[in-house]
Amino acid sequence: MRSTPITPTVSIIIPAYRAVDHLGRAVGSVAASWARARQMLGAGLSGELIVVDDASPDATRQVADSALAELPEGLAGRLVALDRNRGPGGARNAGADAAGTANLMFLDADDLFLPDHIGLCLKALGTHPEAGYVWTNIQFDAPVHPSWQASLAASSPSNLCLPRLWHQAIEGFPEGDDFRQYRTEDTVYRMCLRRLLPGRALPQTTVRYTNRPGNAGQRQAAKLAMPMNEWQRLLDLGQAPDDGFHQTPTMHTETERRLKLTEKLKSDIAHLLPDS
Helix, strand or coil: CCCCCCCCEEEEEEEECCCCCCHHHHHHHHHHHHHHHHHHHCCCCEEEEEEEECCCCCCHHHHHHHHHCCCCCCEEEEEEECCCCCHHHHHHHHHHHHCCCCEEEECCCCCEECCCHHHHHHHHHHHCCCCCCEEEEEEECCCCCHHHHHHHHCCCCCCEEEEHHHHHHCCCCCCCHHHHHHCCHHHHHHHHHHHHCCCEEEEEEEEEECCCCCCHHHHCHHHHHCCHHHHHHHHHCCCCCCCCCCCCHHHHHHHHHHHHHHHHHHHHCHHHCCCC
C-alpha cells in the first residue's frame, strides 16, 4: 500500500484537430471543473491544461491561445503545437511528454468535463491506494442502451485519471496509420492498463460525450442503441451494422506486443504496484 497520498497535481491534456467550433467549450468545461476541484480539495491544488494542436490547418491554434488565457487560479495553460499530424493517440502522447505533474487526465476537444470530474477523480486517486487509476461514468448525447455503459466507460480516455508513471510504463497510446483510421488506440490503452494494475470505477457521471459526424460515437450509433446481447447475436449471424471498427494485421501485432510487454512489466515492477 502506498505510504503517502497521490500528489494533488494534474496535467489535463486536450488533443485538438480542426477544433475551432468546439475547443472553447471543452476548455471552459475544464476551467469550471477546476474551480469546483479547488473548492473540494483546497486552494493548494495546482495543475496545467495542455492543448495539443495536432497540426490543424485551420485556426485551432489561435482559438487555443485565446481560451488558455482565461483559466482560473492555480491552473496554468500551455499550448503544444505539432509540426505534423499524429492523430488523437499521438497528440495525447505529446501532451503527456510535455506534462510537468504527477497525474494525467485527457479530454477530447469535442467532449466536456462536468463540474465534479477533476475533484472527484483526484480525491479518489489519493484516498484509494489499492487503485492504480480511476475512471467515471459518461453521459452521451445520443441514445445508448444501458448494457453498453460499463464497457464504454472502461474504454474511454476522457473519463480517466492516472499517475503519469503508468502512462509511461505502457508506452502511452498506440500510434500509426491503422490506429488513426479506426480509432482504437484508446481501447488498447485501457486494455494495457487493466492488464498492468487494478483500477477503480467511480459511480458518478462526470464527462459528457458529444456525437459528431465521423467520430467514434457517430459510427457506432446503431450498435449502441440496441442491447449488447442483440448486437452480439447479429454479429454472430453476420448481420450486424458496420460500426467502423476493424483490426488490421498491423494493429493485431502491435496490440499483442503491448500486452506481452505489460505482462512482463507487471512482474518486473510488482513492488511498485498498489496492494489489492
